[in-house]
Every structure is written in C-alpha cells, then in structure tokens.
Amino acid sequence: MSKNENNSLFHKISPIYGLFYEMQSKNYKSALDNIKNQLDLKSYNSAIDIGCGTGALCNVLYNFGLSVTGIDPAKGMIETAIKKSNKNIEFLQADVLRGLPCKNNSFDIAISSFVAHGMNPMERKKLYSEMNRVAKRLVIIYDYNENRSLITDVAEWLEGGDYFNFIKTIKFELEEFIGNIKIYNMSKRSAMYVHRKI
Secondary structure (H helix, E strand, O other): OOHHHHHHHHHHHHHHHHOOHHHHHHHHHHHHHHOOOOOOHHHOOEEEEEOOOOOHHHHHHHHOOOEEEEEEOOHHHHHHHHHHOOOOOEEEEOOHHHOOOOOOOOEEEEEEEOOHHHOOHHHHHHHHHHHHHHEEEEEEEEEEOOOOOHHHHHHHHHHOOOHHHHHHHHHHHHHHHOOOOEEEEEEOOEEEEEEEOO
C-alpha cells in the first residue's frame, strides 16, 4: 500500500478509530502511570505526538501537564482529534516523511505511538531522524514488542506494513540512528523504546 493510499485509508476510517478514543486514553494513562518511577513524563514541559491519530495520547499527555502538539497526515484523524481532545492541544495535519513544520529542539519529548511498525525501513529512518531533530530531551517510540499475537499478525499482514521486520530490528535501528535505547515493557505486547538526549 502506498503512503497516499494509507493516508486516504486512515482518513476514511477515522470515525471508527474515534469510537475507541476513551478506551485508548484509559490504556495510555494506565501504561504511563505504571512506569512513572522509571520515566515520569510529568517532569517535562512539552511534547509532540507524531502520528497522533484521534489524539488520545495527546490528551493524556496534556492532562499530565505538558503543552502538546499532535501531528498526523490523515485529515480525518486530525478532525476527530480536534473534536474529542482538550481545546488547548494544537493539532496539525502534516506528514513526518515530508519533514515536520517545527524548528530543531522545539519540544522536550517527541513521541510516536504505534506508527513505526507500519512503515518500511527507509520511512522509519526518516521518522527517527525527524523525532531526534525536534526533541530536546526524549525520543520515544511506543509500539509492539516481540510478543506477537495471532490477531495482531493477521491485522498487520492485512495492513501491509513492515510489522514483521520491525519487531526484529527496532532496537538496532534506533541505536543506529539516534543512540542508546532503554526499553520499558508497557504491556504483554507493547514497549516504549526511549532515547534520552540529556
């Protein structure tokens, strides 16, 4: 599936994703609360969520006290995020693969949640590079870990992303392109891959 087809698909299915907004918000809050002794995001001031979808993670980060910007290439996702999230969160339709409309070191945290696995290796390199460019302190990839489920395997195969290769290479890719990585398991099937810049 081409990048434009993928963006069009996510634009069309954004109302369906919107139905899961509250559940996603609850899951994000619970996961971040569970690791606050190792990684307390409340101690930072600003964050950008790249590939923010309907804005659930943005809203959780905002409720943690951060100034938040959400970026997504799918117009429908941004429209849903604006409707469902706190009005003080800035949402922009933009594509990380074309370069983010942000200055270097604009945010304390650059985070991307369940986006990288759907990209091919060259696209992931661009994602990592842009995240590293705009982040002052933390780069966080929140995505699958190696504990795959059959349902996820089937869904990701249908999506046509690079999920199967991503699982094998994520740690090495991140260390190659942005530096040392600390992995925090968030649930049975997900992890945060975190690079601390300072």
